[in-house]
Amino acid sequence: MISKTTIDQVYETARLEEVIGDFVQLKKSGSNFKGLSPFTDERSPSFMVSPVKQIWKDFSSGKGGNVVAFLMEHEHFTYPEAIKYLAKKYNIEVEETEQSSEQKEQANERESMYLVSEYAQKYFSEILWDTELGKAIGLSYFKERGFTDETIKKFSLGYCLDNWGSFTNAAIEKGYQLKYLEATGLTIVKEDASNAANTKMFDRFKARVMFPIQSLSGRVLGFGGRILTNDKKAAKYLNSPESDIYHKSKVLYGIYHAKQAIAKEDNCYLVEGYTDVIQFHQRGIENVVASSGTALTPEQIRLVNRLTKNITVLFDGDAAGLRASLRGIDLILEQGMNVKVCSFPEGEDPDSFAKNNSLEDVQLFLKENSKDFIQFKASLLMKQAANDPIKRAETVRDIVNSIAKIPDRIQKEIYIQECAQIMNISEAVLFNTLAQIGKKDEADANKKLKEERKDQAFNVVKNETTITKVDVQYELERKIIEILLLYGNSSQRFEDLLLKENDKGELVLEPEFLDAKVYEKIFLDLQEDEIELSNENFKSIYKKLIQELNENENFTINSFIAPLEQDMVSEISSILMEEEKYILHDWGRKDIYPKAKDKGIAQLASETILTLRCFLVKRRINTLQSETTDIEKDNREILEEIMNYIQLNKLLNQKLNRVLS
Template sequence: MRIPQETVQLIQETADIVDVINDYVTLKKRGANLIACCPFHNEKTPSFNVNPVRGIFKCFGCGKAGDSVKFIMEIEGIGYPEALRHLAKKYGIELKETEQTPEEIQSQNERESLYIALDYAKKFYQEQLLQSDEGQSIGLSYFQERGFNRQTIQQFELGYALESWDAFTKNALQQKFRIEVLEKAGLSIRRDLDSRPDARVFDRFRARVIFPIHNVSGKVIAFGARILKADKNQPKYLNSPETEVYHKSNVLYGIYQAKNAIRNEDVAYLVEGYTDVISLHQSGITNVVASSGTALTVEQIRLIGRFSQNITVLYDGDAAGIKASLRGLDLILEEGLNVKLCTFPEGEDPDSYVRKIGGEAFRQYIKTQAVDFIRFKAEVLLQDAGNDPFRKAGVIKEMVESISKIPDAITRQVFFQQTARLMDLPEETLVAEANKRVRERIKNDTKVREKQERKSEPPLDLPPGVGAFSPDDEPDFAELMAAEQGQSAPVPVSKPKRTPLSYQEEAFCRLLILYGTTVIETETREDGPHDITLMEYMVSQTYDLDFQTPLYQLFMDIFRAATQQEAYPDTNFFLSHSDAIIQEASIDFVSERHPLSENWEKMHEIYIPHERDQLDKVAHRCVLRLKKSFNDQRMHDIKQRLTEVTQANEQEELLMQFMKMKRIDQALAKELGIVVTGY
């Protein structure tokens, strides 16, 4: 189905970019704009900028830019139509779609097809839970025994898969879903029996309660399924396989339901299972997510980091299980997040304990019992080591290893001091050991890099000069950490060398996109006064110039066509342009990475004139610099031709052209107030 243009315009006008992006990352105010760490690439310092007035975003780190629709396309990995549907659903805009052509249907994004199939499966499982006899007697009874009420069941969209071999698949095929899509979504399994055409097709999930897994925006991307009857031949939990839209290392169960609470509470509670999340939600504790039994990954930590820098891990394992998982929590420290741990009385887990004492008492318990990770780890390992000096030495080294991974220098220093007191050791001893550890890691990474280079493979992202240290070298810890953290920086990519002319073409286009509709002069004509816009003036002054940079010539074509029709497009025309190249370039023009503070004049009584306050002068100088740059290019071309021609008459003609260009160059330079050199 095709979305009519008037509906597209309504969606674009209604979608608040701050509201849209806040669904995925926590934005913080900075001047007139908002900033955050970019959700598209890993970074510790925010370079993702949102301009609410313009309705655009721009990352100065990875370069991604666009409006609300483009953001949804990028973050969800979906096409333009599906992004519009996503925003229409968010803002309650009714879609009246027209029929698509066969070509449009064929080119529909594969990810969109998977989302549609997964959403259909979710509704099917919900229907079986609430309306079928089997679902009510088995699935619904199980959820009610766990204490889940109807509102909670609906909030998490819980369901039930019938015991039948192909109940879902048969129903989906009847609804015209292709078996290839059902397979790719992880919903159906097709077992080819000796390549016969009647290959057997059956459901992946059978006789299980269903836990839909949502992404940050609320789309169902996978399912977790629990069997209820005792069967040694079947796993207790069965999850969807990895698909185009589901990568378990990138997902946290409950993140969609919890993200706003995590942002508001400024802490995420991390538990292990689905029922822990659901029980805590029902008790009023909604800032909780689960790793769903998998080892915590860097991607999951970064996902939490979009909404809060604080994580409290709620452990329900025994002492041995806790010790085994402590090493993995170093990942949280490496990502610069603050982590605490909380354990429960023996035999209790978050699910059982919150049902036992209630939501408010549970919150209070966490508040009083949660301990920072470093202290918790030290106490657990020291207790295990007892009075054995060798084991205690091993504990010290392990603690230093954890602290050395913390990127923030002040936080590291605090933990070194705290650990020194716990271990009854001088702080300097721990810092020296940390220096040694970081040097070893850098050396190992350097060896890996050198090995890859010998194999002619792309090298690791190590900073220049990082390598082995001589025995006399003893750089301080901050220097070592700075070197090691440089490993995550991308290798600089050499860009094509730009000509001086291209910079002037860029400046010309930028000025027109920002201020093209601004009136800079009013002249009297026979039919009355006539307002002259910046675009009309600058285009009339450059009618004979053909830009050499294809992108800027594309802009110039738009400017000239608009001037002929006296219908001058404003900035928003370019920011929401259907051509992605024009849109992204326009966003680059209007985005300021370091805007001047509004308080500068108020606090220091220093006025910094802005170009918008003197557009007539700025435009005049811009045109002059552009003409001079074109003239310089022509002079350069003539000098090049002079080295190639041999005929005297041709050389004389070129010299005459060069002298003419030279006089023009001198005149332009004089008007610009610059000194001409060379030639």
Template sequence: MARIPKETVDQIIHHADIVEVVGDFVSLKKKGQNMWACCPFHHEKSPSFSVAPAKGLYKCFGCGKAGGVVQFIMDIEGTSYVEALKYLAKKYGIDVQEEEKTPEQQLAQNEKDSQFIVSSWAKDHYHKLLNDNEEGQSVGWSYLRQRGLNQTTISTFELGYSLDQWDDLLKSAAAAGFEQKYLEKTGLVVVREDDNGQDTGRRYDRFRGRVMFPIHNVSGRVIGFGARTLKPHDKTAKYLNSPESEIYHKSDVLYGLYQARQPIRSEELCYLVEGYLDVLSLHQGGIKNVVATSGTSLTEGQIRLLKRYTDNVTVLYDGDAAGIRASLRGIDMLLEGGLNVRVVLFPDGDDPDSYIRKVGDQRFREHVETASQDFIQFKTDLVSREAAQDPVKKAEAIREVLQSIAKVPDPIKRQVFLQQTSHTFGIDEQVLITEYNKLVRNATGKASGGQASPSSGSGSGASYPNKANNQQPTTKNQLTPEEEAEALMYGASAEDLMGGGGDLGTLTREDLEPVPDVVEQCEREVVRLLLLYSAQPLTPDVAVAQYLLEQLDETPFKTSIYADMLHLCRQELEQGRWPEVRTLIQHGRSDIRSVVAELATEKYELSPNWTTHQIHVPREVDQLQIACDNAILRLNKVNVERELAVRLDALRQPSDEATMMENLQTIHLLKQMDNQLANLLGTVIPRLGW
């Protein structure tokens, strides 16, 4: 496998800004010295994902993911170390010089990378056919021009065309040196089977005679394709998508998100549409914060993806009543995901694509602004019209609206929606609250497989109190991992998290986390000081790294990972560099990256209020000489204690007189050393008789 020269790696890491890179995938907000967001690696509603710009690392206190800028790309993309470096190099315009590799060598890097590579090649192949091939221009280009798309839009979204042949892609890929198995794994090529499901040995292109819409992930890598047939009497589906693969999971993808990420963040709003052409036409019309579900039902994965970038979603529908009805459940899911949802309808027969081409960009924007409705109000108006004067239908309509309100996690928003619904239907608010609580209890009972208690809440929050007796139902204080992480961010104790009484139930502290090895902990502390304060001066001529490494020159570390890191720190210092977090967090070994991230991440920050009120709180950085001396003394002391224990155990074993006297002398020296170290540490150790 080709290697990237160390000088290039250093250049990439030097230029890669972790806030900028992570900000491409989540919306970061500053809190104290660090940046915070909801974690992109697991579902959460309260931010527990932290980015420390000064140290160049990230850490999630909910799921434990941590590392530097290269590790982040590896985690978010599921790719290799080398491919992550290439991604960053491309982002920052750094030329990566590698040994010349054949396509087979490239594909050999790993399975996922191989599928990314062949998908990117296919995208380029289809795009070239659209622009340069006679059939591509006469059929593909003709259709796209007919839909009003220009060259800029086509290039931005890398549209293409597949020839109306059975094996054009198959033959072209073989000529380029690509292995057939990766064409099959990505679904670009189909395996022909007989009636019994057996492989006949024949292969053919999945996409033929179609306009190609490459589907990108959030970092811009092609993971699949959508394709529209241009044959007027084709009996196959109008749109055909790539099948699921290792790199393409349609439930976790939104078409156009790669191009829309920054506009969504800057506008603090995302427009959600259904089809590829809706996205393309709106983007071309200047509305760039738009994505599509690509004809699939909205999924939880897509909602989590949206929430990385904004809390505000406006759904753009055509005027078809049946289509709106079918989509209501998806909008309920948006509400449940904590998003603020609005809805815009277009006149009957129009979708976003046709409407913007009909009325133009300006009138389209005006319509979106004037026709936009809050979803709960929209649904209330919709179902109330359908119910008309039928009391039974009206009751069912109210329950439908209440079911949507129950999906809203924010209790204040729920209260406002209940007031609006009461006004629209002309029903007393307390009656709605009573019915709401009944729906919530029933839903909770079904979810738990049993009868819910009268005070049970829904997944989105506890029941509302009964205004008549003003009694607030009580629920057991159980925190989700995300809520616990948020509490820890603000300094809550274990007792606070468990309800304030300090009762951990049947769990002991040993149940919560294993007791660490003392030697390992002492070695860990030395490495932590080395990483965090290596360049900090202890005297005008000696920095922390120099002092610690000199003092520990003849002290071998027993924990392999910390021994390796100590050796690494020595190497950095010998080469004229400080062994710092920003450098070591990019190390090629994943275990070293993991330890660096763990040691360098701080859960808490000192509040600026202490300084405001002129209260002095000692900081470790102001007492580094003491911290370094204590770390060295403790490590030496536990090593002496371990050796003393070994010698005492040997003394209990049968031995000749010479061996016994040698052990006694060694034990005496070790105890003297132990007492001296204890005195230096300021601890009192009772003298042991032996």
């Protein structure tokens, strides 16, 4: 268990915008930050971060919370894992008591797979550095590639012994279960159906140098292993199989080490292999990731899109693979990103070029040879078309097809103009071609929609228009919690209108002023009317809030939500960030400037309580009226009570300056 002192220090030190900035590209928006949702596929920002409140809200998925909640949602950390991650980031020493065997058993299956993977990474690194075979085979290979000790340790590279069960046996001896070793793909299990005792276990990565594949937060998801022998039957590179924690289509090699540099440089270099990434890092260029030998996927592109809008794709000098790689460029364009392309001289790849040239020379080469994708694609395809008019026409159509993928209309037009100049063809022809492609895409979409509707033709669907009724009491109780969270400790002058009898014996309202803190006024008003919040979540938050505000003069939202359950933290973040979503619409650009709530805190608090009173009084009147339907019953007492409540309701509405019909 992690000590409370450590947890408190983590919450006090961690800055939400810094932590989330490692995963999402954030842009200033007033006093907040906004960015693309890391939980959904979107092109317009709906993700808000409040540095003042130290909470975040994702309006596209509905998720929200504090810094720990983000790590738990995004990285699937347990609470202790999130605290440890933050402690490591901010160099905080973790005070921890020994976990009991029962607590260890409570770790879920995903967490067990992470633990197995992390153990494997440490094991393979120890074999590389601490055994004679590891040094002679694995370490010498990395040294031959030109990697320094510092680089090898930075990327946690390792070696798996040329033995069928060394790793598996060591892991089982350490207490790791075989089912998780198999689930992560580290161990291959072959069962004998006739005799369970003959079950055989093999190390998947036997005799391979190991490249751990990490998530954005640095968790080990899987491995890539390279064989060092010339065995033609064995694959040169072998990756971990798909598992609950490793989905190769959603992971980019090196993203953990590159994320901050990508955000800082506002550009990401995309290469093909592990060693390309490592060699670039060693040379001093850190904003680089690899697709790990797989075809580029939309999920991988969106991973980069959270950090930057700019990708530079680096190709080997080998022309054979260029055409296939162009398909990846179209995927990047579809995501609304800016693409440049850089090809290395023939016979060179990013690994060899970075190894054989200085940092200045590599940077200069990338700067001078990174071309706009239109220029690159046109020059590449035109070489293949030569003087053949048919192939030339196909080339033009191919380029326009790529332009059609771009979601932004202005960008499309600029690229069409550029393409017209490069290909020496009129803009009108290209725009017509673009329109034809658009019509075809629209026709295909309509055809697909018709087919879907045809499949549902025999399903009788009753369309019912449902009107969602506003739950007034829920909204008012929610507003009370919001006021307490934002302004609970604020001292205000409240104007109360007290019910008094004048000289004529009539009930009138007379003003009386009270200086008090907002939480005191709300608490006293609710106590006076014996009002208890009806929503269980709000009731629980209200009690904790009043207690915390009463006991702690230095109340902060961050310290208040730190010890709460995550579902309660999420509820609070939703309450506090509800109005922040309107910032996303940027009303200021439309010359609309809403009045800030903190300009009338006392009035806001008083009116909210009064409105709740009115609502409860009207509900009581309706209840009493329903009891007078029996004409044979003597209803005089009930009718008298109704009249009293009607009079009270009238006075309450006078306080609110409302006219009753």
